[in-house]
Amino acid sequence: MIDxxxxxxxxxxxxxxxxxxxxxxxxxxxxxxxxxxxxxKESRQKVKSLVKLYKWQIFQDYINPEDE
Amino acid sequence: xxLATLIGLGAALGLMVFGIAQGEEGILSIKAxxxxxxxxxxxxxxxxxxxxxxxxxxxxxxxxxxxxxxxxKVDVDEESTIKNIINLSNVARKEGLLALExxxxxxxxxxxxxxxxxIVDGTDPELVRSIMETELMxxxxxxxxxxxxxxxxxxxxPAWGMIGTLIGLINMLGNLSDINSVGPNMxxxxxxxxxxxxxxxxxxxPVASKLKANNAAEIAMKEVTVEGLLSIQAGENPRVIExxxxxxxxxxxxxxxxxxxGGEE
Numbered sequence: 001m002i003d004x005x006x007x008x009x010x011x012x013x014x015x016x017x018x019x020x021x022x023x024x025x026x027x028x029x030x031x032x033x034x035x036x037x038x039x040x041k042e043s044r045q046k047v048k049s050l051v052k053l054y055k056w057q058i059f060q061d062y063i064n065p066e067d068e
Numbered sequence: 069x070x071l072a073t074l075i076g077l078g079a080a081l082g083l084m085v086f087g088i089a090q091g092e093e094g095i096l097s098i099k100a101x102x103x104x105x106x107x108x109x110x111x112x113x114x115x116x117x118x119x120x121x122x123x124x125x126x127x128x129x130x131x132x133x134x135x136x137x138x139x140x141k142v143d144v145d146e147e148s149t150i151k152n153i154i155n156l157s158n159v160a161r162k163e164g165l166l167a168l169e170x171x172x173x174x175x176x177x178x179x180x181x182x183x184x185x186x187i188v189d190g191t192d193p194e195l196v197r198s199i200m201e202t203e204l205m206x207x208x209x210x211x212x213x214x215x216x217x218x219x220x221x222x223x224x225x226p227a228w229g230m231i232g233t234l235i236g237l238i239n240m241l242g243n244l245s246d247i248n249s250v251g252p253n254m255x256x257x258x259x260x261x262x263x264x265x266x267x268x269x270x271x272x273x274p275v276a277s278k279l280k281a282n283n284a285a286e287i288a289m290k291e292v293t294v295e296g297l298l299s300i301q302a303g304e305n306p307r308v309i310e311x312x313x314x315x316x317x318x319x320x321x322x323x324x325x326x327x328x329x330g331g332e333e
Contacts, residue, residue, distance in 0.1 A: 010190075023303060027303075036193075036194075039190070
């Protein structure tokens with residue numbers, strides 16, 4: 001799940017697994033597999049890095065479990 | 069000024085009077101069609117019964133005022149609405165949705181302006197659709213109230229005319245002994261039905277139908293506007309939006325839009 005910012009400034013967390021496409025028109029439109037479209041301030045590349053970061057963080061928690 | 073309404077109503081009355089005047093007595097035969105008592109029973113009864121159905125007196129007067137709407141020409145300019153939306157989509161495509169705020173200030177259409185400001189505020193597309201559709205429903209329901217009033221009046225007219233006829237017949241049958249008065253009294257009885265039918269078919273039915281047609285045109289145009297706005301918000305390609313909106317028009321209107329665009333470029 002990644003944190004993105006809507007056009008009016010509010011933060012929203014969306015399910016990264018549901019992202020189908022990210023388009024810049026020129027505002028970034030994230031289209032989900034549900035058909036819903038969300039317009040966000042972050043750029044296309046930034047959205048991509050956010051997803052990678054999120055998955056890396058999960059992996060980090062896996063190889064370095066905190067309860068050790 | 070809606071000439072169709074004016075000429076239609078005026079000519080209908082004129083032709084009817086002309087037809088009446090074709091009789092032996094010429095224009096004087098109109099006298100047979102004028103009876104103050106009948107006017108009171110039919111028109112007075114019908115309108116006052118409608119007053120009883122209205123929620124309050126201002127409401128009743130307001131419903132009567134909707135007659136003025138038939139005289140006003142409904143300016144449903146589909147071409148300019150669609151052109152507006154296409155221009156806005158080009159602006160959004162080049163400069164982003166927030167640039168629409170400035171463009172929204174120069175828009176005269178209140179409905180379109182409202183939708184634009186919702187988009188610029190970053191409202192969720194589903195919420196935008198829901199708000200615009202609720203407004204559409206309210207507009208339609210207000211129109212339906214006016215239409216319903218004229219339809220009800222159109223039903224009340226002949227009904228009260230019938231009441232007048234019954235009154236006349238009751239009086240007439242009470243005086244059957246005087247054979248000479250039977251004819252004229254019967255004529256007076258029928259005049260009320262004439263007034264009732266006149267009220268319904270000359271005024272009420274045409275007004276109700278015209279209001280219905282105007283309503284349909286306005287709602288159709290506003291639905292096109294909503295589709296256009298949501299497409300802009302979704303960031304669709306302006307050419308795609310143009311094709312989408314043009315499919316709402318009839319083929320000859322589509323062609324005339326193409327012509328005017330060809331002329332500009």
